[in-house]
Amino acid sequence: MNPLAGVRGAARDEGHEGGEPEPIRIELLGGFRVSVGARIIEQSEWRLRKAASVVKLLTLAPSHHLHREQVMNRLWPGSGRKAASNNLRRVLHAARKVLDPDLGSRYLVSEDESLVLCPKSDLWVDVEAFEASASSARRSRDPAAYRSTVHLYTGDLLPGNLYEEWAEDRRVELRNKYLMLLIELSKLREERGDSGSAIEVLQEVVTSEPHYEKAHFNLMRLYAEAGQRYRAMQQYDRLRQSLARELGTEPEAASRHLYEEIVDGHLPTTG
Numbered sequence: 001m002n003p004l005a006g007v008r009g010a011a012r013d014e015g016h017e018g019g020e021p022e023p024i025r026i027e028l029l030g031g032f033r034v035s036v037g038a039r040i041i042e043q044s045e046w047r048l049r050k051a052a053s054v055v056k057l058l059t060l061a062p063s064h065h066l067h068r069e070q071v072m073n074r075l076w077p078g079s080g081r082k083a084a085s086n087n088l089r090r091v092l093h094a095a096r097k098v099l100d101p102d103l104g105s106r107y108l109v110s111e112d113e114s115l116v117l118c119p120k121s122d123l124w125v126d127v128e129a130f131e132a133s134a135s136s137a138r139r140s141r142d143p144a145a146y147r148s149t150v151h152l153y154t155g156d157l158l159p160g161n162l163y164e165e166w167a168e169d170r171r172v173e174l175r176n177k178y179l180m181l182l183i184e185l186s187k188l189r190e191e192r193g194d195s196g197s198a199i200e201v202l203q204e205v206v207t208s209e210p211h212y213e214k215a216h217f218n219l220m221r222l223y224a225e226a227g228q229r230y231r232a233m234q235q236y237d238r239l240r241q242s243l244a245r246e247l248g249t250e251p252e253a254a255s256r257h258l259y260e261e262i263v264d265g266h267l268p269t270t271g
């Protein structure tokens with residue numbers, strides 16, 4: 001037997017006992033990715049899907065804190081309380097093992113009847129970084145800050161949980177915020193006399209969300225003001241087709257009125 005093995009084991013145990021949890025980084029936009037310190041947790045490590053779901057729920061929760069009943073109701077809405085409680089115990093154990101076999105209970109903490117994620121360790125979440133950057137950009141009205149913010153939106157929230165009700169409202173909210181930031185960025189570009197860049201930003205919006213009517217409306221107006229009546233009318237046709245195909249609706253009155261103004265040549269142009 002190696003005489004140093006016992007010493008190393010004792011030192012390792014002592015380090016875990018007195019050490020502090022490492023920083024955690026959690027990404028939810030465009031997919032679920034977790035790293036603990038320098039260690040990246042592979043998707044295959046989340047053998048229990050609900051173990052990952054507990055971490056996702058707490059990551060999205062205010063202050064990363066939820067009552068145990070809230071977690072059980074969201075993850076096992078059709079189960080009785082005893083079954084849901086047993087399920088929760090099992091997935092908590094699994095989630096803690098994935099986060100850290102020795103310190104997992106310090107990352108995923110039980111406090112009375114609640115669960116808290118990372119109460120005593122640094123936690124970085126991409127959703128929070130995106131929303132903080134959005135607030136800062138809107139205060140500054142700086143196009144560069146807007147562009148940096150939209151780059152943080154690397155995809156829709158948790159695409160692997162598309163049919164989970166607990167994620168749907170937040171997914172829609174974040175996507176709408178991303179699209180609105182692009183609309184606001186386009187307006188800022190236009191206010192600075194850069195209609196070309198404003199148009200490019202709006203094209204990003206309609207590529208991402210073909211039935212986003214506000215972006216089509218602004219594109220129609222910018223094309224018409226630049227003397228590109230034919231492109232403006234084409235944009236209206238794209239809007240009409242997208243709404244009919246995806247939503248089964250027609251353009252709103254404001255869009256129809258703008259189209260008629262463009263066809264009649266009544267809209268002032270700068271081209």
